[in-house]
Amino acid sequence: GQSLEQPSEVTAVEGAIVQINCTYQTSGFYGLSWYQQHDGGAPTFLSYNALDGLEETGRFSSFLSRSDSYGYLLLQELQMKDSASYFCAVRDDKIIFGKGTRLHILP
Amino acid sequence: NAGVMQNPRHLVRRRGQEARLRCSPMKGHSHVYWYRQLPEEGLKFMVYLQKENIIDESGMPKERFSAEFPKEGPSILRIQQVVRGDSAAYFCASSVVTGTYNEQFFGPGTRLTVL
Numbered sequence: 001g002q003s004l005e006q007p008s009e010v011t012a013v014e015g016a017i018v019q020i021n022c023t024y025q026t027s028g029f030y031g032l033s034w035y036q037q038h039d040g041g042a043p044t045f046l047s048y049n050a051l052d053g054l055e056e057t058g059r060f061s062s063f064l065s066r067s068d069s070y071g072y073l074l075l076q077e078l079q080m081k082d083s084a085s086y087f088c089a090v091r092d093d094k095i096i097f098g099k100g101t102r103l104h105i106l107p
Numbered sequence: 108n109a110g111v112m113q114n115p116r117h118l119v120r121r122r123g124q125e126a127r128l129r130c131s132p133m134k135g136h137s138h139v140y141w142y143r144q145l146p147e148e149g150l151k152f153m154v155y156l157q158k159e160n161i162i163d164e165s166g167m168p169k170e171r172f173s174a175e176f177p178k179e180g181p182s183i184l185r186i187q188q189v190v191r192g193d194s195a196a197y198f199c200a201s202s203v204v205t206g207t208y209n210e211q212f213f214g215p216g217t218r219l220t221v222l
Contacts, residue, residue: 042198042213087149094163095211099149
């Protein structure tokens with residue numbers, strides 16, 4: 001079967017750094033994406049990794065290791081507005097989403 | 108430069124009625140995806156369409172659910188004879204497929220409540 005595993009919840013302090021991990025098991029693989037979703041809102045695209053390594057976009061970075069079927073999203077200088085759910089998604093012949101990690105940020 | 112539009116934003120139906128959800132993709136996007144999200148859950152793929160063509164409907168229940176994306180007009184997700192278990196948020200996304208990469212842009216969703 002196809003599955004993506006990510007922690008259900010993570011808590012961090014404002015200004016700190018947090019890493020959200022994602023492991024996947026899929027029949028095919030083109031790339032790993034990350035999406036952010038605030039409560040009651042729509043998912044918004046954050047990043048995409050097709051190749052191994054780290055991609056940096058401002059305070060957010062995403063990493064992929066294809067040999068380990070593993071990736072992570074790194075959020076730096078956390079702000080209260082970063083409180084949201086974060087989904088990893090694998091592109092096979094369609095996009096398969098994980099169940100999401102709810103990020104709680106403490107002041 | 109409007110994003111993906113969905114309507115209605117909220118829809119209430121009684122058991123046995125039909126629900127019609129509409130999605131207009133971003134300008135220039137010819138690929139539409141429908142997802143269902145239950146509370147505290149991830150997005151579950153339902154169907155992938157291009158204009159006048161269903162590409163992949165492997166995530167859509169065989170009965171009561173249908174989807175279309177006509178040459179003109181929005182994509183429609185139709186749920187016939189709704190049941191309480193159909194209550195969920197339904198998101199539509201659109202993309203321009205470029206090679207093996209297709210960032211998806213999501214609409215605001217339709218929240219369906221079945222009484």
